[in-house]
Amino acid sequence: MEGTQARHEALGLDEGDLLRMYRLMLLARRVDERSWILNRQGKAAFVISCQGQEAAQVGAAMHLRPGYDYVYPYYRDHGIVLTLGMTARDEMLALLAREEDPNSGGRQMPGHFSSRELNIVTASAPIAVQFPQAVGSALAFKMRGEDGVVLACGGEASTSEGDWHEAMNFAGVHGLPVVFLIQNNHYAISVPEPLQVAGSIARRAEGYGFPGVEVDGNDVLAVYEAAGEAFARARKGEGPTLIEAKTYRLTAHSSDDDDRRYREREEVEQWRLKDPIPRFERYLMENGVLDEAARDRIDAEVREEVREASEYAENAPVADPDSVLEGVYAEGV
Ligand SMILES: Cc1ncc(C[n+]2csc(CCOP(=O)(O)OP(=O)(O)O)c2C)c(N)n1
Ligand SMILES: [Mg+2]
Numbered sequence: 001m002e003g004t005q006a007r008h009e010a011l012g013l014d015e016g017d018l019l020r021m022y023r024l025m026l027l028a029r030r031v032d033e034r035s036w037i038l039n040r041q042g043k044a045a046f047v048i049s050c051q052g053q054e055a056a057q058v059g060a061a062m063h064l065r066p067g068y069d070y071v072y073p074y075y076r077d078h079g080i081v082l083t084l085g086m087t088a089r090d091e092m093l094a095l096l097a098r099e100e101d102p103n104s105g106g107r108q109m110p111g112h113f114s115s116r117e118l119n120i121v122t123a124s125a126p127i128a129v130q131f132p133q134a135v136g137s138a139l140a141f142k143m144r145g146e147d148g149v150v151l152a153c154g155g156e157a158s159t160s161e162g163d164w165h166e167a168m169n170f171a172g173v174h175g176l177p178v179v180f181l182i183q184n185n186h187y188a189i190s191v192p193e194p195l196q197v198a199g200s201i202a203r204r205a206e207g208y209g210f211p212g213v214e215v216d217g218n219d220v221l222a223v224y225e226a227a228g229e230a231f232a233r234a235r236k237g238e239g240p241t242l243i244e245a246k247t248y249r250l251t252a253h254s255s256d257d258d259d260r261r262y263r264e265r266e267e268v269e270q271w272r273l274k275d276p277i278p279r280f281e282r283y284l285m286e287n288g289v290l291d292e293a294a295r296d297r298i299d300a301e302v303r304e305e306v307r308e309a310s311e312y313a314e315n316a317p318v319a320d321p322d323s324v325l326e327g328v329y330a331e332g333v
Helices: 015-040 054-061 078-084 088-095 130-144 156-160 162-174 220-235 265-272 276-286 292-315
Strands: 070-072 150-155 178-184 212-216 241-246
Touching: 015 054, 015 078, 015 088, 015 220, 015 276, 015 292, 054 078, 054 178, 054 220, 054 241, 054 276, 070 078, 070 130, 078 088, 088 292, 130 150, 130 162, 130 178, 150 156, 156 162, 156 178, 162 178, 178 220, 212 220, 220 241, 220 276
Parallel strands: 070 150, 150 178, 178 241, 212 241
Antiparallel strands: none
């Protein structure tokens, strides 16, 4: 234990909260691992991973009120949508493009999350287009006098796009209840951060008139703390915050990428030592929240949940080809 009060106690988190966070991070990881296996078996066409970024995602999403706040995730945000209430089964149905996929009925690529119920706004494939939309939702909350907040996510390379700067400026001008969570994993596919990002991302917020903070994105409690302050500010009408969570992508960019061509294995191994899941596990053990038996039980439960989900999705029907144009254009208007 560090000091007299453990870090989580100072943040108002009890053991139940901590175990929920741990379980969600583990669930995101196991769903992801299973997805790669299904891809290598030729069953899943495409995988885009969250591995390494689970702390940044779960730590931030713990503050959201599902179905009230609005969320504009990016394609790696499995940890965010699972925290909001999507299930391993939903993830697997989307991965295998089944009719029952709640995101899009199998029409979108995996990682293009969407849920009316959970206020997860459907994503388009071009990088950063979610940001101007996100500030629009934040403006709606403000105009209605509601205390909803919007979470808008992206990778570090998304901050090179005009859309991001326009959204940041608009959020600053109107003092909107939006939190920009940039997950800086140091690569944009094969392009390393020094060739993509000039200066500091977090400090760019100053130019738009609101706070920007840099946080260790592999430390779930640090992200929880930073996001808690950001969401509290937004709810009180004090405007936007930018959070730059420094993290690392442990897998290749996607199942169509071979990262051995542009980064050294030693670098990946160094970051594996900072893997957010074992790191949080160590914290929980040191603080008497988790022991080996509990860890093994949670892991077994999560593995079973993922196994059941993937079996269910494999056996679920694909969409009827005749329905391919449904949901593309508005009907009956
Ligand atoms: C406007 C646009 N340009 C390029 C792409 C191709 N693309 C898809 S993901 C990606 C990398 C984005 O990197 P980053 O924002 O750092 O997120 P990460 O994948 O590292 O999490 C690129 C270039 C795209 N989808 N849209
Ligand atoms: Mg990146």
